Amino acid sequence: MNKEIASSQITIKGIRDGLLISVGRYYSFADLYKELKEEVTQKGSFLRNSRIALEVGGQILTLEELTNLQILFAQHGMALWAILSRREATREAARELGLATRLPGSKMDLQGNGKPDPALAPEATQNQQPPNALLIKETLRSGRHVFYEGHIVIVGDVNPGAEVVAEGDIIVWGKLRGLVHAGAAGDTQATISAIDLSPTQLRIADRIAVTPPAEKNQHILPETALIRDNQIIAEPWK
Amino acid sequence: MKLGKVITITSGKGGVGKTTLTANLSAALASIGRKVVAIDTDIGLRNLDVVMGLENRIVYDLVDVIEGRCRLKQAMIKDKRVNSLYMIPAAQTRDKMSISPTDMVLVCDQLREEMDYILIDSPAGIERGFQNALAPSDQVLIVTNPEVSAVRDADRIIGLVDAAEKGPAQLLVNRLKPEMVARGDMLSINDIVEILAVDVLGIIPEDESILISSNRGTPLTLDNGHMPRARIAVQNVARRIEGESVPFIDLTAREGLLSKVKGWFGG
Structure with missing residues (x-):
């Protein structure tokens, strides 16, 4: 069995709408939060004033946890505007916070799944009423x-x-x-x-x-x- | 080289029989010739050593290994009653935060190279101790009892196991009393599976001899000459883990349950 125990599982890259931060698989939210905090603290000056899309893969993050992340980014002068997740539960929570759950202009999510997910539909047209x-x-x-x-x-x-x-x-x-x-x-x-x-x-x-x-x-x-x-x-x- | 398999035994609720089943299942797998190590991850509330009767032989424990005070081999207590059975005890004077999920993955990766099976006895709860026990797992067995609160907790755990992408978990229904089920006073296997919707790997009847053997520190599956139904049920779980297809034993002294069990498992 191949296990991921990489020391840092965080990658940052520039995209059209700011920065895309991808995090790997963590065993707990506390671990994820800790590493992310270290990362943004370290690279604070470089990242300041950027718009952040955060890709979290298959982990389920609660509303409270997402709020904590939002605060973390805000404290370092960054604006979290999107959460990309394979989990509907996480996307639900993100939508509750008014965050986008996919990158605009892309029909595909990051895993290359092109199948339209009805629950995802609203993000393509932001600032409109949520679907009913x-x-x-x-x-x-x-x-x-x-x-x-x-x-x-x-x-x-x-x-x-x-x-x-x-x-x-x-x-x-x-x-x-x-x-x-x-x-x-x-x-x-x-x-x-x-x-x-x-x-x-x-x-x-x-x-x-x-x-x-x-x-x-x-x-x-x-x-x-x-x-x-x-x-x-x-x-x-x- | 074939690598050993890590099996986590967990439940959410306490007192459903995780430790007893870990001890008996480890012994059953060792009895059919497999190299087995059982790890107690209930740091601060260790019990597996007592149930396995190895308490007085503890020198080093899991936290000693992780904190580098001893080599892994030194913490592995060899059971003298059967070849190829080992146990790594938990530390009694520390707490769950002394180890991390990553530590568990590292320890288990080392053990995989030597062992056929690594059985992890998880603490109750859904916090750090559970996360530690789950992290290295290849197969998750959830122990539940035929009662509403245990099934509710099992449901929560199944969800967490899925979320950690360690699923699908399998179920061990422990302490079933067929006569109570027949009277309609206890949840049946049917009722449990209807709620949890996962595969059942074993059904172990309530049996006094399990309690007696735990108190003596002799896993029932090592107690020669003693063959109660609970022992056969655990041995069957071991064979199913080995990939054998073993029919569920007939626990019904009376009619009623069997037809239901048959309904679910096709006999």
Whole structure:
């Protein structure tokens, strides 16, 4: 097995829109942060006033971690404007911070994947409204948190311990067992639908509901949860 | 030259049987002639040495190796009951931050050249200790018990293993009580796989003899003349790691579970 243990895994190169900093694989965010900090501190004067696109490969970075990186760059007079990642979770977090997730004018991402990713579409046309739905094609396991200011569509399961928060509707093409919050900005018209709707907790706008305990061998029906007469109800998915 | 394989045994939740399984699995692999070293990465809370009955032979530990106070060979305690079984103990007076994931990769790369298998006993949790245990891994085995909280933690760990590009992890369901499952009082293999959606490498029944052997410091898989079902189950895991296709043993004294297990594994 070939393992990367290179002492520095950071490369910097000039691109049309400033600088592209690529980081290798780190075992923890703390390691990544430490090396990046050393690098920008060392080359501070050289890098000052540049616009930075940061390529992070396959690692998942949270909103908080990206914020820390943004602050780190800002402290050294640099502006982080894009995060390039193979991970949808990282791109989600980057978008939340208003960062681009691909370089403009490029249909390809850096791995040469030309397939248009619906979740990537908005970055080509910056400063416009975000697309109205985020498509996630994977199962969200315990510990994952997804937020989006539009609708969220998940093709996969949402396991207990995962959280999905949308300002619009949430649709789960799979088993919904975690925590979901639709209409998170206050939209009482938002709905939550799933093939198997049995979340730990379900919220629409400012209402909260829990799934009644399942009866044995209960037949599973796709359902939609919505607010009617001021309370959350579930009805067959139409 | 064929390089040894690093297998990390982890769980998220504590007390599900990581250390006991590491000890028994290491012994089982050594018993079929493989060169095996088990590493305890639970720095500060070492246990593997106790379960393997090697506590009184510790001179150097993993942190000594990493900090250069001894050679790797000096920290490897040879088990006298079976050929080709070794153990590297954790340091008891230090903490998880004493070693880094990179240190673990370096140590394991050295061990790969001599050993067929390097089994890493991970500490509970998802912090540094877990990251250390995961870094050098070629294969990740997640130990869970048939209970909701253990399965929840296993789910979290599976996600972290995937994110670290070390997946797909495989599952060891430990301490299953077939009669409780039959009564509907315990999660079945079916229930667990439905949530976790990963392959099951082994199902080990709850068995008093495992506890007794741990307290004695004699891994069950080294205790000749003693053949409870739990021992056979662990030996089967060892054979599956070797690439053999071994059917799951019939744990059902009564009907109920078997049909479910069959449903999932095709018999």
